[in-house]
Amino acid sequence: MNATDDVELTILMPCLNEAETLATCVDKAQGYLQASGVHGEVLIADNGSSDGSQQIATDHGARVVDIPVKGYGAALIGGMEAARGRYVIMGDADDSYDFTTLDPFVERLRAGDDLVMGNRFLGGIEPGAMPPLHKYLGNPVLTWIGRMLFRSPIRDFHCGLRGYNRQSMLDLELKTTGMEFASEMVVKSTLAGLQVSEVPTTLSKDGRSRPPHLRSWRDGWRHLRFLLIFSPRWLFLFPGMAALVLGVLGSLVLLTGPTEIGGVGFDVASQVYLAALAIVGYQGVLFAILTKLYAEREGFRLPRSRGFAWFAERASLESFSLVGTAALLVGIVVLIIQLVSWGQSGFGALDPQATLRVAIPASMLMVLGAQTIMTGMFLGILTIPTRS
Numbered sequence: 001m002n003a004t005d006d007v008e009l010t011i012l013m014p015c016l017n018e019a020e021t022l023a024t025c026v027d028k029a030q031g032y033l034q035a036s037g038v039h040g041e042v043l044i045a046d047n048g049s050s051d052g053s054q055q056i057a058t059d060h061g062a063r064v065v066d067i068p069v070k071g072y073g074a075a076l077i078g079g080m081e082a083a084r085g086r087y088v089i090m091g092d093a094d095d096s097y098d099f100t101t102l103d104p105f106v107e108r109l110r111a112g113d114d115l116v117m118g119n120r121f122l123g124g125i126e127p128g129a130m131p132p133l134h135k136y137l138g139n140p141v142l143t144w145i146g147r148m149l150f151r152s153p154i155r156d157f158h159c160g161l162r163g164y165n166r167q168s169m170l171d172l173e174l175k176t177t178g179m180e181f182a183s184e185m186v187v188k189s190t191l192a193g194l195q196v197s198e199v200p201t202t203l204s205k206d207g208r209s210r211p212p213h214l215r216s217w218r219d220g221w222r223h224l225r226f227l228l229i230f231s232p233r234w235l236f237l238f239p240g241m242a243a244l245v246l247g248v249l250g251s252l253v254l255l256t257g258p259t260e261i262g263g264v265g266f267d268v269a270s271q272v273y274l275a276a277l278a279i280v281g282y283q284g285v286l287f288a289i290l291t292k293l294y295a296e297r298e299g300f301r302l303p304r305s306r307g308f309a310w311f312a313e314r315a316s317l318e319s320f321s322l323v324g325t326a327a328l329l330v331g332i333v334v335l336i337i338q339l340v341s342w343g344q345s346g347f348g349a350l351d352p353q354a355t356l357r358v359a360i361p362a363s364m365l366m367v368l369g370a371q372t373i374m375t376g377m378f379l380g381i382l383t384i385p386t387r388s
Contacts, residue, residue, distance in 0.1 A: 007041055007084040008038055009038050009088070010084060010088045010089075011091070012079045012091075013093040014045045015075070016049055018093040019052055021206065023060050025099060027060055029062075030042055031099075032100045041062075042057075042061065042063065043064075043065065044079075044093070045076060045082070046067065048066075065079060065082040071179075072181055072182075073179070073181025080170065087165060088163065089161070090160070091162075096160075097160065097201065098202060098204070104116075105118075105161075109163050112195060114165045114168040116162060116196075116199060117156060117197070117199075118156065118161040119156040119201060120156055120201060120203040125202075125203045126203060129206070142157055143155060143156060145224070146227055149231040153196060154190075158183070178222050187227070233288060233292075237284070237285055237288035237289075240284025243278065243282075244278050251275050254267065271360045272360055275361065279364065286372075289375075290375065293312065320375055321372075324369045324370065324373035324374075327369030331366030334361075334362035334365075335362055
């Protein structure tokens with residue numbers, strides 16, 4: 001359903017068994033619309049309530065839309081699609097946010113902002129309203145990661161009270177159905193260059209007698225996982241490339257003999273660890289590549305450089321298999337040469353250091369080659385054409 005010209009604002013609340021607090025929230029939202037003169041509606045995106053929440057919402061003047069797909073994000077996406085307002089302000093239906101004080105959000109939306117986030121740390125958090133784990137660890141850490149990776153100006157990534165231009169959000173094609181939807185909205189808005197701002201808001205202790213739907217560790221991990229999917233370059237590609245280059249070059253340097261740097265000697269033992277570093281680094285590079293290709297296949301809009309676009313066009317099962325096979329064969333050839341040399345000496349005792357000095361980089365090449373071939377096979381699975 002498209003937004004109608006005469007409805008400026010939709011106040012959207014996701015709902016799953018919120019009978020205890022829903023009436024209060026709807027009444028506050030209706031009161032705001034009447035007091036402010038904003039022409040709007042209150043919309044409840046019901047996610048399968050079994051406690052009569054739907055009837056409560058209707059009785060208090062709200063419109064109810066049924067969202068059959070389960071999840072916080074699914075409810076909000078469905079509500080966004082059903083909203084009639086040009087702007088949408090979303091907030092939880094547990095009476096933790098004050099729907100009577102929405103003027104700062106409306107002002108910023110009218111000024112042209114695409115996304116207006118509430119900041120609970122600026123506006124104030126009532127004692128007991130936020131668990132210490134969330135207040136001092138979860139929200140600050142995840143927000144810091146989001147700000148660092150995406151250069152976002154937002155200082156409270158997970159505030160549930162936020163407003164947005166409905167069409168701008170629809171254009172982003174938000175997809176996540178769980179709690180990570182909160183991060184997806186901020187990240188995609190930032191990457192798309194939308195106008196994003198922040199206003200202080202308050203957080204009160206919710207009015208429910210039952211435990212919240214949020215599960216700290218599970219949902220925290222889902223947020224972190226989403227951030228990692230959207231930032232493989234900084235977390236995996238660049239560190240992985242650095243480790244790979246250092247490991248390979250170090251192993252090859254030590255192939256010629258012991259080396260001393262700054263009074264510190266490096267020999268076969270260092271070569272073993274450098275080879276391991278190269279393998280781990282290469283795994284990071286491969287993970288970054290597969291993550292980005294998978295995210296694009298699933299419809300996530302990640303920033304794409306020209307270099308990656310060039311690479312993605314040429315990345316295939318065949319190209320990876322050729323490169324991997326070449327590396328694997330080099331390692332096997334070295335292995336055969338060492339076996340022949342050992343046989344010529346009557347399979348007797350060998351010089352451990354001299355033998356390992358050559359065997360370590362050869363083994364490293366075989367492992368890297370095998371990793372490349374298997375990555376190519378997985379890439380082949382990812383690129384199989386399928387129907388949506």
